[in-house]
Amino acid sequence: MTVYVFGHTNPDSDAIISTIAVAELFKARGVDAIACKQGDINPETKFIIEKFGLDIPETITSVEGKTVALVDTTEPTQLPEDIEKASIVFVADHHKLGGLKNATPLEFYGQPVGSSSTVITNIFKTEGKNIPAKVAGAMLCAVLSDTVLFKSPTTTEWDKKAVEELAKIAGIEKPLDLGLEMLKVKSSIENDSALDLINRDFKDFNIHGKKFGIGQIELIDGSMAESKKPAILEEMKKLHKDGGYNTLLLLITDIMKEGSEMLVVSDDIPAIENVFGIKCDEKHCAWVDGMMSRKKQVVPPLETKL
Amino acid sequence: MTVYVFGHTNPDSDAIISTIAVAELFKARGVDAIACKQGDINPETKFIIEKFGLDIPETITSVEGKTVALVDTTEPTQLPEDIEKASIVFVADHHKLGGLKNATPLEFYGQPVGSSSTVITNIFKTEGKNIPAKVAGAMLCAVLSDTVLFKSPTTTEWDKKAVEELAKIAGIEKPLDLGLEMLKVKSSIENDSALDLINRDFKDFNIHGKKFGIGQIELIDGSMAESKKPAILEEMKKLHKDGGYNTLLLLITDIMKEGSEMLVVSDDIPAIENVFGIKCDEKHCAWVDGMMSRKKQVVPPLETKL
Numbered sequence: 001m002t003v004y005v006f007g008h009t010n011p012d013s014d015a016i017i018s019t020i021a022v023a024e025l026f027k028a029r030g031v032d033a034i035a036c037k038q039g040d041i042n043p044e045t046k047f048i049i050e051k052f053g054l055d056i057p058e059t060i061t062s063v064e065g066k067t068v069a070l071v072d073t074t075e076p077t078q079l080p081e082d083i084e085k086a087s088i089v090f091v092a093d094h095h096k097l098g099g100l101k102n103a104t105p106l107e108f109y110g111q112p113v114g115s116s117s118t119v120i121t122n123i124f125k126t127e128g129k130n131i132p133a134k135v136a137g138a139m140l141c142a143v144l145s146d147t148v149l150f151k152s153p154t155t156t157e158w159d160k161k162a163v164e165e166l167a168k169i170a171g172i173e174k175p176l177d178l179g180l181e182m183l184k185v186k187s188s189i190e191n192d193s194a195l196d197l198i199n200r201d202f203k204d205f206n207i208h209g210k211k212f213g214i215g216q217i218e219l220i221d222g223s224m225a226e227s228k229k230p231a232i233l234e235e236m237k238k239l240h241k242d243g244g245y246n247t248l249l250l251l252i253t254d255i256m257k258e259g260s261e262m263l264v265v266s267d268d269i270p271a272i273e274n275v276f277g278i279k280c281d282e283k284h285c286a287w288v289d290g291m292m293s294r295k296k297q298v299v300p301p302l303e304t305k306l
Numbered sequence: 307m308t309v310y311v312f313g314h315t316n317p318d319s320d321a322i323i324s325t326i327a328v329a330e331l332f333k334a335r336g337v338d339a340i341a342c343k344q345g346d347i348n349p350e351t352k353f354i355i356e357k358f359g360l361d362i363p364e365t366i367t368s369v370e371g372k373t374v375a376l377v378d379t380t381e382p383t384q385l386p387e388d389i390e391k392a393s394i395v396f397v398a399d400h401h402k403l404g405g406l407k408n409a410t411p412l413e414f415y416g417q418p419v420g421s422s423s424t425v426i427t428n429i430f431k432t433e434g435k436n437i438p439a440k441v442a443g444a445m446l447c448a449v450l451s452d453t454v455l456f457k458s459p460t461t462t463e464w465d466k467k468a469v470e471e472l473a474k475i476a477g478i479e480k481p482l483d484l485g486l487e488m489l490k491v492k493s494s495i496e497n498d499s500a501l502d503l504i505n506r507d508f509k510d511f512n513i514h515g516k517k518f519g520i521g522q523i524e525l526i527d528g529s530m531a532e533s534k535k536p537a538i539l540e541e542m543k544k545l546h547k548d549g550g551y552n553t554l555l556l557l558i559t560d561i562m563k564e565g566s567e568m569l570v571v572s573d574d575i576p577a578i579e580n581v582f583g584i585k586c587d588e589k590h591c592a593w594v595d596g597m598m599s600r601k602k603q604v605v606p607p608l609e610t611k612l
Contacts, residue, residue: 108416
């Protein structure tokens with residue numbers, strides 16, 4: 001048996017590195033596994049993979065008849081179209097339940113922590129299996145990426161503990177310095193088109209039967225995106241129309257200021273403003289102080305207040 | 307915060323005892339929790355609860371606005387109607403994913419093992435928390451009940467290990483003797499009506515958009531149900547018609563012979579016969595050798611072969 005491991009579409013660093021980590025977990029258990037991805041890796045992930053000399057996972061599109069392990073999502077909209085024809089044997093995630101169904105009992109590890117890599121660190125520990133040093137280094141980066149250097153409100157004590165343990169395994173003395181270096185890579189957006197930026201960390205959600213698309217760009221200094229905002233807004237309007245979206249949201253997160261500029265294109269802008277208690281300017285923008293996490297601060301209010 | 311813990315409708319021993327065990331887990335973590343149930347307890351569960359001096363969980367029907375922990379199911383059809391209005395923070399289960407959605411990240415412990423009590427034993431162990439002796443004794447019984455004294459094909463090494471550990475904690479020298487005593491209680495069906503027997507361990511399933519109801523009665527000697535079969539069949543036909551079922555199945559499992567008599571009432575009996583490779587007699591009955599588990603041997607073929 002070969003287990004195909006993969007995460008959500010438009011993979012971020014945690015989705016890719018968690019995939020590599022779970023493939024290692026299966027190998028440590030004596031089960032053949034292949035790390036896969038749905039979509040290209042972003043510059044930050046490329047930095048991590050090169051830093052630790054790992055291989056980029058293969059691209060997977062169809063999973064019919066395959067045995068699969070999922071990381072970092074259980075949202076059917078973020079999985080291959082034929083996921084129902086796969087045998088899902090394993091899930092490691094730190095998100096809400098997406099409504100996934102499958103045919104047989106499975107391993108499921110969910111924890112309300114800051115990253116899937118934290119959940120997977122705990123699985124290795126519980127099973128008494130060793131994480132290879134270079135994988136541990138990449139996992140450390142994935143935790144710091146998903147928790148935005150522990151600044152995101154999704155951060156828990158478990159994430160800090162995981163980084164401490166992973167740093168020991170990987171022999172990294174100053175994890176936060178490495179995190180800052182990684183964030184600088186993530187913040188270089190000069191060469192990205194407006195569409196690249198929207199897609200950088202973009203996820204579809206079905207909210208009360210309506211299609212929502214929510215993206216996030218995390219920058220050390222949010223003003224770095226200022227000159228690109230008009231072009232981004234144009235692309236969002238096009239995508240809103242052509243993609244059948246009720247609402248498109250893009251968070252331009254300023255890591256140091258600890259807040260986000262929210263760009264809103266929607267069939268019903270007042271309803272969205274109402275959910276977040278904001279008022280958009282003529283450029284469809286509003287600054288939201290303290291807004292760092294799509295998962296914890298954007299999706300739940302949309303689910304409950306719309 | 308108070309966490310309301312409960313399992314599926316028509317609770318079996320594993321659903322009830324897992325509920326009690328997870329409420330204890332929350333208390334050990336310093337969180338207030340109440341063990342609840344959806345439906346009456348069966349005679350086997352009553353035996354276990356009395357044997358170990360535990361309290362029968364409270365009945366819960368509405369969960370709106372409550373913080374809840376689920377055990378032994380994630381099937382929306384087996385949960386309160388207003389489950390979407392509850393905040394689900396925890397799941398411990400050993401079944402397939404039922405398609406449940408929720409609004410925020412949660413703890414989820416799934417393992418493809420013989421009982422939810424086994425999964426919960428492992429959680430206590432991982433967290434280094436102690437299981438009270440009387441709860442451990444009841445959990446041991448729940449594992450033996452769900453795995454039919456380790457004869458069910460759902461049985462894993464984890465279940466045997468859990469029983470070993472729980473026996474130590476509870477001071478039970480011969481777990482299998484206790485299991486047999488419990489099975490004898492379960493097998494006394496003289497006082498049960500045909501409807502009682504159908505409902506004893508009955509679950510609704512949505513299979514490809516059609517409503518299925520699947521029940522199971524486990525007896526030390528299957529022939530004990532022989533005289534009740536005509537009345538059971540009549541009740542099944544009535545329930546099939548009045549309940550809007552596509553198909554009703556009842557397994558009368560003979561634990562010693564290691565197989566089940568399957569009673570079939572369906573809109574399409576030949577399709578069901580085809581799934582299981584059986585031919586029903588004029589009493590809608592067929593013996594299926596080796597058939598011990600609804601979860602592993604009934605639901606998956608219906609999902610994949612219908």
